Amino acid sequence: DIVMTQSPTSMSISVGDRVTMNCKASQNVGSNVDWYQQKTGQSPKLLIYKASNRYTGVPDRFTGSGSGTDFTFTISNMQAEDLAVYYCMQSNSYPPTFGAGTKLELK
Amino acid sequence: QVTLKESGPGILQPSQTLSLTCTFSGFSLSTYGMGVGWIRQPSGKGLEWLANIWWDDDKYYNPSLKNRLTISKDTSNNQAFLKITNVDTADTATYYCARIGTHYYSGDPYWYFDFWGPGTMVTVSS
Numbered sequence: 262d263i264v265m266t267q268s269p270t271s272m273s274i275s276v277g278d279r280v281t282m283n284c285k286a287s288q289n290v291g292s293n294v295d296w297y298q299q300k301t302g303q304s305p306k307l308l309i310y311k312a313s314n315r316y317t318g319v320p321d322r323f324t325g326s327g328s329g330t331d332f333t334f335t336i337s338n339m340q341a342e343d344l345a346v347y348y349c350m351q352s353n354s355y356p357p358t359f360g361a362g363t364k365l366e367l368k
Numbered sequence: 369q370v371t372l373k374e375s376g377p378g379i380l381q382p383s384q385t386l387s388l389t390c391t392f393s394g395f396s397l398s399t400y401g402m403g404v405g406w407i408r409q410p411s412g413k414g415l416e417w418l419a420n421i422w423w424d425d426d427k428y429y430n431p432s433l434k435n436r437l438t439i440s441k442d443t444s445n446n447q448a449f450l451k452i453t454n455v456d457t458a459d460t461a462t463y464y465c466a467r468i469g470t471h472y473y474s475g476d477p478y479w480y481f482d483f484w485g486p487g488t489m490v491t492v493s494s
Contacts, residue, residue, distance in 0.1 A: 262432070295480050297415075304464055304484035305407075305415065310471065311478050348415055352479060356430045359415040 263287050263351050265294075267360035273368040280336040282363040284349035289329050293353035296325055296334045299362075300345045308347075309334065339365075370394035372404075372485035374465050379491045386452040386490060390465030394483075397423055397443045403468030404448040405481055406439065408461040416461075420468060421448060455492045462487040 264287040274280055284294065292312040297305040307316045309325035312332060322337040336343055346362040372392040380386060388406070395402055406418040419439040420428045429437045438451040448465060469482035 293478070297481075304487055305466075305481070306484070307480055307482050310480040311473075314471075316480075316482065350415075350417075355428050356432070357417045359417070361414045 262356055263290060263354060263358050265349050265351055265358050265360035267347075267349060267363050269363060270361070271364040271366060273366050274339050275368050276339055276341055278336075278339045280339050280343075280365065282334050282347060284327075284332040284334070284360050286330045286332070286351055290351040290353035292328045293351055294325075294327065294332045295350045295352065296323075297348045297350065297359075298343075298345045299348065305348065341367075370467060370483040372465050372467060372483060374463055374485045374488035376463060376488045376490050378489065379493060380455060381494055382456045382492055383454055384492075386450075386455050386459065386492075388450045388452075388463055388465075388488065388490075390448040390450075390485060392446050392448070392465070392467065392485075395467060396446070397421075397441050397448065399423055401470040401477060403470075403479065404441070405466050405468055406448075406450045406463065407466060407481070408459075408463045409487075410461045418452075418463075419450060422468070457492050460490060460492045462489050 266285045296309040299305040313325045324335045326333050346364045348362045349360040376388045403422040405420040421439045436453045441448045464487045465485050466481035467483040470477045470479050
């Protein structure tokens, strides 16, 4: 299975910050990486698909980039409602695998 | 409007079979390119993909669950199902079903989980 390693595990941030997190695949997954947001007590929500495509209705402060084995997810202007755990997932090959998540907490 | 909702037994005993139902609306599993996936999440932990079923009845399973999984669908009633045999305490989790959406890039499909149900908690305990 492809292992997706996310870093950091958690981040203490302030509203208005620029937040960047990473996801590293154990082998080349092309651009086949998605990013999901999961708020406490809720189901995950798709934000970015195929590395850099914003899903319908997702604010443009959320961006994704990368290809091959290294991927980055950025929130350009952190809002309070963005507090959540963010997961990357590769769908390049079965079984699709998720990273362990990056948790955003208020400083 | 796409919605999905999972249902399950809530609690069951080790060695029993877990049967989950995903009832959905706003799309059809008979439509080309559509699919439903199952993903689970132990409390406080990360996400684990379990299985996908596609409009053409193609099925994929997580090999880590070693043939314990069976995914199926009832297109007429807009439902998808997942069975997990011989459960143990490690199967305690919230189980989600999710719609698989497909985007085409120059004719090549790219799939993702674009709508998720609220999840159903399953506890395996003696």
